Amino acid sequence: MKKARLIYNPTSGREEMRRLLPSILDRLDQAGIETSCHATTGDGDATREAAESVQRGYDILIAAGGDGTLNEVVNGMAGYDDLPPLGIFPLGTTNDFARAMKIPKRWEDFCDLVIENKTRPIDIGKVNGRHFINIAGGGSLTELTYEVPSRLKTMIGQLAYYMKGIEKMINLSPTELVIRAEGIGEVEGEFMMFLIANSNSVGGFERLAPDARIDDGLLDVIAVKKCNLAEFIRLVSMALRGDHFNDPRIMYFKTERMEVTSPGHVLLNLDGELGGELPGVFEILPRHLHIFSHE
Ligand SMILES: Nc1ncnc2c1ncn2[C@@H]1O[C@H](COP(=O)(O)OP(=O)(O)OP(=O)(O)O)[C@@H](O)[C@H]1O
Numbered sequence: 001m002k003k004a005r006l007i008y009n010p011t012s013g014r015e016e017m018r019r020l021l022p023s024i025l026d027r028l029d030q031a032g033i034e035t036s037c038h039a040t041t042g043d044g045d046a047t048r049e050a051a052e053s054v055q056r057g058y059d060i061l062i063a064a065g066g067d068g069t070l071n072e073v074v075n076g077m078a079g080y081d082d083l084p085p086l087g088i089f090p091l092g093t094t095n096d097f098a099r100a101m102k103i104p105k106r107w108e109d110f111c112d113l114v115i116e117n118k119t120r121p122i123d124i125g126k127v128n129g130r131h132f133i134n135i136a137g138g139g140s141l142t143e144l145t146y147e148v149p150s151r152l153k154t155m156i157g158q159l160a161y162y163m164k165g166i167e168k169m170i171n172l173s174p175t176e177l178v179i180r181a182e183g184i185g186e187v188e189g190e191f192m193m194f195l196i197a198n199s200n201s202v203g204g205f206e207r208l209a210p211d212a213r214i215d216d217g218l219l220d221v222i223a224v225k226k227c228n229l230a231e232f233i234r235l236v237s238m239a240l241r242g243d244h245f246n247d248p249r250i251m252y253f254k255t256e257r258m259e260v261t262s263p264g265h266v267l268l269n270l271d272g273e274l275g276g277e278l279p280g281v282f283e284i285l286p287r288h289l290h291i292f293s294h295e
Pocket residue numbers: 009010011012013014039040041042043044064065066067068069070091092093094095096150153154272
């Protein structure tokens with residue numbers, strides 16, 4: 001019998017896991033997957049639990065929660081080699097990564113995906129010893145995701161981001177950055193923000209980096225040069241349609257490795273969570289993890 005470890009955040013999304021858990025365990029058990037659970041208790045707990053689960057030799061790991069829980073589980077796993085496959089059960093408000101990978105949201109379909117045992121390899125991003133599965137970024141607007149209080153997200157979902165986004169945009173200011181990467185050399189200037197995409201679904205913008213591939217061994221980098229609020233809003237609306245690539249204020253390239261420094265204090269956002277600050281060396285771990293996916 002296969003042994004799986006299910007790590008779930010009881011507070012994620014609309015706190016659905018309490019209701020779904022018995023049915024999920026029963027369905028997996030009937031298919032010959034003996035599953036034990038760990039409910040996370042707070043910051044860093046999913047990381048510790050995932051690392052311990054790899055060490056204990058589980059055949060399958062499952063992360064059930066939002067993008068934050070997924071990032072923590074990936075951080076617990078990524079330091080090891082020969083990893084067990086990871087199931088991603090989306091329960092959060094946005095679930096960017098699960099949506100990009102077309103992972104089912106219905107618990108029955110998710111269980112069937114794990115039972116069918118269909119997996120695919122994916123790249124993992126790394127910066128200053130921390131990992132990201134979907135996106136890394138820096139600059140004032142990228143601070144948005146960890147400024148939205150969790151209770152507010154549970155109550156009003158996606159709307160919380162938009163409300164905070166408007167507040168943030170009004171105070172938008174550029175940051176001095178030096179970006180060094182293969183192919184572009186060294187670029188110094190004032191930037192509104194930079195984003196590094198591993199998949200093609202970034203904060204709900206599916207056309208922001210449309211040809212980012214999760215297993216191509218490359219990071220897709222989008223940097224927005226200094227502009228005023230009106231220009232920035234125009235760029236955002238262009239990005240929604242995927243028309244932003246020819247704009248002179250957008251820098252877009254693919255790389256295996258990138259260094260970013262700043263004379264200022266720039267916080268990093270990794271998969272929507274606070275992830276240290278610049279300077280940063282961004283790298284890719286090609287096809288380091290297998291996830292359950294029909295794609
Ligand atoms: N038992 C718990 N009580 C309170 N917070 C918790 C608990 N377990 C984990 N957390 C915190 O929840 C955060 C992760 O939330 P997660 O991303 O899973 O859900 P979400 O915020 O609803 O979704 P999304 O990130 O997609 O908006 C982490 O910061 C973690 O510290």
